[in-house]
Amino acid sequence: xxxxxxxxxxxxxxxxxxxxxxxxxxxxxxxxxxxxxxxxxxxxxxxxxxxxxxxxxxxxxxxxxxxxxxxxxxxxxxxxxxxxxxxxxxxxxxxxxxxxxxxxxxxxxxxxxxxxxxxxxxxxxxxxxxxxxxxxxxxxxxxxxxxxxxxxxxxxxxxxxxxxxxxxxxxxxxxxxxxxxxxxxxxxxxxxxxxxxxxxxxxxxxxxxxxxxxxxxxxxxxxxxxxxxxxxxxxxxxxxxxxxxxxxxxxxxxxxxxxxxxxxxxx
Amino acid sequence: xxxxxxxxxxxxxxxxxxxxxxxxxxxxxxxxxxxxxxxxxxxxxxxxxxxxxxxxxxxxxxxxxxxxxxxxxxxxxxxxx
Numbered sequence: 001x002x003x004x005x006x007x008x009x010x011x012x013x014x015x016x017x018x019x020x021x022x023x024x025x026x027x028x029x030x031x032x033x034x035x036x037x038x039x040x041x042x043x044x045x046x047x048x049x050x051x052x053x054x055x056x057x058x059x060x061x062x063x064x065x066x067x068x069x070x071x072x073x074x075x076x077x078x079x080x081x082x083x084x085x086x087x088x089x090x091x092x093x094x095x096x097x098x099x100x101x102x103x104x105x106x107x108x109x110x111x112x113x114x115x116x117x118x119x120x121x122x123x124x125x126x127x128x129x130x131x132x133x134x135x136x137x138x139x140x141x142x143x144x145x146x147x148x149x150x151x152x153x154x155x156x157x158x159x160x161x162x163x164x165x166x167x168x169x170x171x172x173x174x175x176x177x178x179x180x181x182x183x184x185x186x187x188x189x190x191x192x193x194x195x196x197x198x199x200x201x202x203x204x205x206x207x208x209x210x211x212x213x214x215x216x217x218x219x220x221x222x223x224x225x226x227x228x229x230x231x232x233x234x235x236x237x238x239x240x241x242x243x244x245x246x247x248x249x250x251x252x253x254x255x256x257x258x259x260x261x262x263x264x265x266x267x
Numbered sequence: 268x269x270x271x272x273x274x275x276x277x278x279x280x281x282x283x284x285x286x287x288x289x290x291x292x293x294x295x296x297x298x299x300x301x302x303x304x305x306x307x308x309x310x311x312x313x314x315x316x317x318x319x320x321x322x323x324x325x326x327x328x329x330x331x332x333x334x335x336x337x338x339x340x341x342x343x344x345x346x347x348x
Contacts, residue, residue: 041348129348152345154277159345196326197344201317207278209347219348245326247276247342258342259325 001030001055004099011053024235029055031234034121036060036109036137038085040209040219041151041226042127043075048227050093054234056101057093058120059086062108072209072216109133114140123233124148125226129208131200138163138193147233150193151226155212156250158222162229162241163192190242191260218250269295269335271302277343282312290339300329302339318343 004010007025014020031054035042038061046057065073065080065088073085080088086104093102103120107113109128118124118140126137126148134150141148147165152158166187225246232240243260273290275283290309292302299320307314319326321340322333333339 037348039348127348129346131344131346151348153347154345157277157345196319197317199317201344202315205317206344206346212278212347214347245342256324256340258321258340261325261327 001026003029004053004097007053010097014052019235019237025053027234027236028053028231032056032058032120032122033230034058034060034117034124035127036124036133037127037129038073038075038089039063039069039127039129040072040153040214040216041223042085042089042125043073044220044223045125045127045151045227045230046089046093047075047096048224049230050096050100052227052231053097054100054230058103058105058117059089060105060107060109060117061085062106068210072214072219074216074220109136109140111136115144118144118146121146123230125230126150126152127223127226131206134193135200142192145189147190149226149229149233151222153209153214153218153222154207155214156218158218158225158248158250159245160222160225160229160241160248161193161196161245162233163190165190165233165240165242167242195260196245215250221248221250269293271333271335271337271339273339273341275341277345279313279316279318279341279343282310282316283341287338292333292335295335296332298329299327299331299333302333303329306341313341316343 011025015025033049033054035045038059063085065076065083065085067081070076075092076088084106086106090102090104093100114136124137124141124146126134128134137148141164148163150161150163167190229241245258247256269292270289271292273288319342321342323338
């Protein structure tokens with residue numbers, strides 16, 4: 001894939017990182033990231049990935065921007081109220097960099113369309129706000145052999161993890177790579193969302209942002225964590241949040257990482 | 268006093284309280300399943316709630332043995348985005 005004509009200037013501040021360099025920047029340009037949900041988490045995810053030079057996006061969300069979104073969905077402004085979120089996000093990305101390819105779908109992810117959408121993506125970012133969508137993403141990514149980056153928030157806390165990522169087998173170090181570079185026989189997939197929570201909770205048990213309330217900065221923090229994991233995955237960096245879940249608490253600014261084993265509670 | 272260090276996350280702090288709490292256990296080693304039963308006695312509102320138990324920052328299953336002084340976390344899923 002051709003680089004943007006101005007890429008040496010545009011990305012100079014990150015090209016100088018040995019973890020990025022020209023090869024890394026090319027990998028970012030070639031990557032196709034699917035973002036499901038363009039709300040509180042989706043906005044910082046899209047903003048930081050587009051700014052870093054991810055070359056291709058698929059954006060999926062049926063919602064339109066409403067006034068009550070503006071306190072935390074910072075990609076949108078007052079003029080966007082009433083527009084489809086994915087279209088406003090597409091416009092933002094194109095203004096940032098006209099060379100980025102963006103496909104938008106003004107529909108919710110469903111069992112009918114998930115397989116087709118996922119086939120397009122290298123990696124999926126879960127920025128949804130309900131359990132049905134998260135389990136759908138989990139199950140569809142498991143079937144399609146795609147890695148995905150989970151993020152969720154509740155009041156002043158958040159969770160982040162990378163699920164179903166390809167990793168070296170037990171003998172090797174944990175190092176994930178773009179699927180095109182690996183052969184399956186020496187690699188295994190990391191654990192997934194059902195290895196943490198095997199079934200969704202009952203209706204109404206866990207409140208969403210509309211019910212519990214949230215400050216926008218929390219969505220910014222957790223969305224930024226998700227964006228960083230996507231960048232690490234594309235660049236093949238160490239320390240991916242695989243087989244673990246990061247939890248964040250904004251009140252005491254604490255982070256705790258919980259390890260996942262194959263001792264799941266799957267029944 | 269034989270205790271584990273209990274900490275809840277998310278809305279479970281509304282039931283157990285926030286911060287690290289000492290939670291009494293009857294013997295120096297008990298299974299997660301037994302701890303859950305004790306938790307439901309002490310905090311009846313926990314019963315029926317969805318959460319995983321993590322011991323010393325590792326998610327475990329019901330058969331896992333918890334020891335004195337272990338950190339026990341109650342972790343629910345979060346929904347918001």
